[in-house]
Amino acid sequence: xxRIKMIDVxxxxxxxxxxxxxxxKRDGRISPETRRLILQKVDELGYVPDRLAGSFSSQKSGxxxxxxxxxxxxxxxxxxxxxxxxxxxxxxxxxxGYTGYSAAQAEYLIEMMLERRxxxxxxxxxxxxxxxxxxxxQSGIPVVEIWEMPQHPIQHVVGFSNxxxxxxxxxxxxxxxxxxxxxxxxxxxxxxxxxxxxxxxRDAMRRAGLDPSRQVALAAPPINMMQGREALRTILERWxxxxxIMCVSDxxxxxxxxxxxxxxxxxxxxxxxxxxxxxEISRCSIPPISTIVVDALDIGRQTGQLVLRLLSEKTEQSxxxxxxxxxxxxxxxx
Amino acid sequence: xxRIKMIDVxxxxxxxxxxxxxxxKRDGRISPETRRLILQKVDELGYVPDRLAGSFSSQKSGxxxxxxxxxxxxxxxxxxxxxxxxxxxxxxxxxxGYTGYSAAQAEYLIEMMLERRxxxxxxxxxxxxxxxxxxxxQSGIPVVEIWEMPQHPIQHVVGFSNxxxxxxxxxxxxxxxxxxxxxxxxxxxxxxxxxxxxxxxRDAMRRAGLDPSRQVALAAPPINMMQGREALRTILERWxxxxxIMCVSDxxxxxxxxxxxxxxxxxxxxxxxxxxxxxEISRCSIPPISTIVVDALDIGRQTGQLVLRLLSEKTEQSxxxxxxxxxxxxxxxx
DNA sequence: TTGTAAGCGTTATCAA
DNA sequence: TTGATAACGCTTACAA
Numbered sequence: 001x002x003r004i005k006m007i008d009v010x011x012x013x014x015x016x017x018x019x020x021x022x023x024x025k026r027d028g029r030i031s032p033e034t035r036r037l038i039l040q041k042v043d044e045l046g047y048v049p050d051r052l053a054g055s056f057s058s059q060k061s062g063x064x065x066x067x068x069x070x071x072x073x074x075x076x077x078x079x080x081x082x083x084x085x086x087x088x089x090x091x092x093x094x095x096x097g098y099t100g101y102s103a104a105q106a107e108y109l110i111e112m113m114l115e116r117r118x119x120x121x122x123x124x125x126x127x128x129x130x131x132x133x134x135x136x137x138q139s140g141i142p143v144v145e146i147w148e149m150p151q152h153p154i155q156h157v158v159g160f161s162n163x164x165x166x167x168x169x170x171x172x173x174x175x176x177x178x179x180x181x182x183x184x185x186x187x188x189x190x191x192x193x194x195x196x197x198x199x200x201x202r203d204a205m206r207r208a209g210l211d212p213s214r215q216v217a218l219a220a221p222p223i224n225m226m227q228g229r230e231a232l233r234t235i236l237e238r239w240x241x242x243x244x245i246m247c248v249s250d251x252x253x254x255x256x257x258x259x260x261x262x263x264x265x266x267x268x269x270x271x272x273x274x275x276x277x278x279x280e281i282s283r284c285s286i287p288p289i290s291t292i293v294v295d296a297l298d299i300g301r302q303t304g305q306l307v308l309r310l311l312s313e314k315t316e317q318s319x320x321x322x323x324x325x326x327x328x329x330x331x332x333x334x
Numbered sequence: 335x336x337r338i339k340m341i342d343v344x345x346x347x348x349x350x351x352x353x354x355x356x357x358x359k360r361d362g363r364i365s366p367e368t369r370r371l372i373l374q375k376v377d378e379l380g381y382v383p384d385r386l387a388g389s390f391s392s393q394k395s396g397x398x399x400x401x402x403x404x405x406x407x408x409x410x411x412x413x414x415x416x417x418x419x420x421x422x423x424x425x426x427x428x429x430x431g432y433t434g435y436s437a438a439q440a441e442y443l444i445e446m447m448l449e450r451r452x453x454x455x456x457x458x459x460x461x462x463x464x465x466x467x468x469x470x471x472q473s474g475i476p477v478v479e480i481w482e483m484p485q486h487p488i489q490h491v492v493g494f495s496n497x498x499x500x501x502x503x504x505x506x507x508x509x510x511x512x513x514x515x516x517x518x519x520x521x522x523x524x525x526x527x528x529x530x531x532x533x534x535x536r537d538a539m540r541r542a543g544l545d546p547s548r549q550v551a552l553a554a555p556p557i558n559m560m561q562g563r564e565a566l567r568t569i570l571e572r573w574x575x576x577x578x579i580m581c582v583s584d585x586x587x588x589x590x591x592x593x594x595x596x597x598x599x600x601x602x603x604x605x606x607x608x609x610x611x612x613x614e615i616s617r618c619s620i621p622p623i624s625t626i627v628v629d630a631l632d633i634g635r636q637t638g639q640l641v642l643r644l645l646s647e648k649t650e651q652s653x654x655x656x657x658x659x660x661x662x663x664x665x666x667x668x
Numbered sequence: 669t670t671g672t673a674a675g676c677g678t679t680a681t682c683a684a
Numbered sequence: 685t686t687g688a689t690a691a692c693g694c695t696t697a698c699a700a
Contacts, residue, residue: 003474005677005678006677006678007677015686015687016686016687016688017677017678017679017687018678018679018680018686018687018688019685019686019687021678021679022679022685022686025679029685029686030685030686031685031686034685034686046472048445048448048449049449049677049678050449050451050676050677050678051449051450051451051678052386052389052390052395052450052451052676052677052678053390053676053677053678053679053692054677054678054679055386055678056386056387056390056676056677056678056679056692056693056694057677057678057679057680057691057692058678058679058680058692059679059692061386070411071405071410071411071414071415072408072411072412072415073411074406076405077404077405077406077407077411078406080405080432081405081406081432081434084431084432088446093429093446093450094430095427095429096428096430097418098414098415098418100415111382112422112427114382115382115383115384115385116385116386116427117384117385117386138380140337224614225614225615225617225618226614226617226618229618251614254618255618258618258619258620261620262620280558280559280560280585281559281615283559283560284559284560284563284588284589284592285592286592286595286596339693339694340693340694341693341694349670349671350670350671350672351671351693351694351695352670352671352672352694352695352696353669353670353671355694355695356669356670363669363670364669364670365669365670368669368670383693383694384692384693384694385694386692386693386694387676387692387693387694387695388693388694388695389694390676390677390678390692390693390694390695391675391676391693391694391695391696392676392694392695392696393676393695393696
C-alpha cells in the first residue's frame with residue numbers, strides 16, 4: 001500500500017510526469033482534455049502531490065515564516081489571520097513561531113525557520129540577539145518587522161511608534177487635568193514594544209513638567225489582568241495622590257479598573273485609567289477604557305500584501321508602511 | 335554570492351559531505367576532533383542546512399500539522415504553546431492552520447497540510463466535511479483529535495466531554511436552587527464544541543425536570559463579550575423570571591455579568607452566572623465567574639508527548655487520553 | 669570513523 | 685502541446 005506518485009498518475013493517464021505536473025498548476029501550456037483526464041485520474045487514485053519534493057525541485061518552499069511573541073494575544077492572533085488570509089490564496093503557507101517574549105527563543109526559531117528556506121520572514125518587533133540580527137540581515141530574503149517602527153530597521157517595516165502613541169494618550173490625560181499620573185508597565189522589557197510605551201509615558205510627562213517616576217513593573221511581558229490589579233494596589237500605597245493610571249496594555253488597565261472598583265475608588269471621578277491596544281475588554285468594561293486603537297488585522301493584511309509585492313518585484317529598497325495608532329477616548333479617562 | 339552548501343563546508347574541512355552531515359546531527363559515529371573542525375567551518379562560512387533537501391532525502395518532513403478554529407482564543411494559543419514546547423526539542427516544527435470555525439476552510443487546510451507530508455496531524459474537534467474526514471482517515475499518519483471526546487473518533491483523542499462538563503455546571507446551578515436557567519450559546523454551531531455544551535445544558539435541565547428552552551444564540555462561534563451583553567438583554571426581555579445564566583464560554587459570561595451590572599441586577603443575588611473555560615477574565619471580574627477549568631497548556635503537552643510516542647512506537651491501537659474538565663465554583667453562582 | 673554511490677519526487681529546461 | 689533529461693542538496697545504505 002504505497003503512496004501514489006506523480007508517475008503513477010502519469011501512467012494511468014498515458015502521459016508523462018511532466019504533463020501531470022503541468023495539469024496540476026493551471027500552467028496554460030496544456031490541452032483542456034488532457035488536463036481533464038489527468039485531474040480525473042488524480043481524483044480516482046487519491047493522489048496528493050508531494051510539496052516536499054516540489055519545493056526542493058523548484059527551490060521555492062512556499063513558506064512565509066512569522067515570529068510573534070505570543071499567540072495568546074488577540075493582536076498577534078489577528079495579525080496572523082490577516083497574513084493567512086492574504087498569503088494562502090497566493091500559495092504561501094505560514095510557518096508560525098512563538099517566542100514567548102524571549103530573545104533566545106527568537107534566535108532559536110529564526111535559525112529553525114531559515115533552514116526551511118522561507119520566501120520571506122516576518123518578525124514582530126522585539127529585541128534580537130546579535131546572532132539573530134545577523135541571521136536576519138544575511139538571510140537573503142525579504143524581512144519585515146511589524147508592530148513598531150524601529151530606530152534601525154533590518155529591512156522593511158509595517159508598524160507605528162508605540163512610544164509616540166503612548167505619549168499621546170498620556171498627553172490626553174494631562175490635558176484633561178490629571179497631574180499625578182502613574183504608569184503600569186512590565187519589567188525585563190528591554191527592547192520590547194512595552195518599553196517604547198513606557199518611554200512615551202515619560203516623554204509626555206517630562207514635556208508637561210510633571211514627575212514621570214510613578215511607575216510600577218511587577219511582571220515580565222505580557223502583564224495580565226491580575227497583575228494589573230496588584231499594580232494598582234501598589235501604586236495607591238506608594239503614591240496615594242495618584243489621579244490617573246496609564247497602562248502598557250488593556251488587560252493591565254482592566255485589572256487596574258477592577259481593583260479601583262474593589263477599593264471603592266471611582267473611575268474616572270477619582271482616578272482616570274487608560275490602556276493600549278483596543279482589546280475587547282476595553283470596549284466591554286464599565287466604564288469603557290480609553291485606549292490606543294491599532295488595527296491588528298490590517299497589519300497582517302498589509303504585511304501580506306507587501307510580502308507578495310516584494311516577492312514579485314525583487315525591489316531592493318526598504319519599504320516603510322505606517323500603521324495608524326490613534327487614541328480613542330472613552331469614559332474611563334472622563 | 336551563492337548560498338553555502340554542505341559540500342562547501344566539506345571541502346573547507348577536508349572531509350566528505352557525509353561527514354559534515356554526521357557532524358551536524360550528533361550522530362555519534364564521528365570523532366570529536368572532526369566534528370569540532372566541521373562545526374567551526376560551519377560557523378565561519380555561515381552555513382545554514384537546507385531542511386527542504388534534508389527532509390526530502392530522508393522522507394521525513396519534521397512537521398506536525400495543527401489545526402485550530404482560532405488563534406485568537408487563549409485556549410488554542412496555550413495548547414499550541416504546549417505542543418511547541420514538547421515537539422520543538424524533538425526536532426519537530428508546528429505547521430499551524432487556522433480554520434475560523436469553517437469546515438470548508440478546514441478541508442482546504444487539511445489538503446494543504448498533507449501536501450507537506452507532516453508526520454502527524456492534530457485537529458481540534460469540530461465538524462469535518464466528508465472529504466476532510468476521508469483525507470484524515472487515509473492520511474497514513476497519526477491523527478489526534480483534541481478538545482473533545484468525539485463519538486466516532488478518527489484515531490487518537492486527547493480531550494474530554496464538553497457536554498458532560500457543561501451538564502455538571504448546569505447541575506450545580508440547579509442544586510444551588512436556581513430554576514429558571516437560561517443559556518447563552520452560538521448559532522450555526524453544528525458539530526462544534528459549543529453545540530456539545532448546549533446539549534449538556536439541556537441534559538441537566540431535563541434530568542431535573544426543568545425547562546431547557548430558554549436559549550439565545552445571537553452569533554456564530556466564537557461569541558464575544560459584547561454579544562454576551564446583548565444576549566443577556568434579550569434573555570431578560572423574553573424571560574424576566576430568569577434567575578441564572580449558563581454560558582458557552584467565559585467571554586459570553588463576562589458580557590452577561592457586565593450587562594447585569596449595567597441593568598442593576600445583582601450577581602449572584604438576583605441572577606447567577608456561569609461560564610466555560612477558565613479564561614483570565616473569569617478570575618479577574620467582580621464577582622469572579624464560576625467556570626469549567628480546562629488545562630489548555632496540558633492538552634498541548636500531553637498531545638505532544640502522545641505524538642512523540644506514536645511516532646516512535648508505530649502503535650496501531652487508538653489512544654484516548656482523558657483530560658480533566660472540572661467545575662470551579664466562584665462567587666458569580668453563589 | 670569515514671567515504672562512495674544511489675536515490676528521494678518533483679520541476680526547469682530544452683527539444684520535438 | 686508534450687516529452688526526455690538533468691538537476692535540486694541532502695541522507696540512506698553499504699563499503700572501506
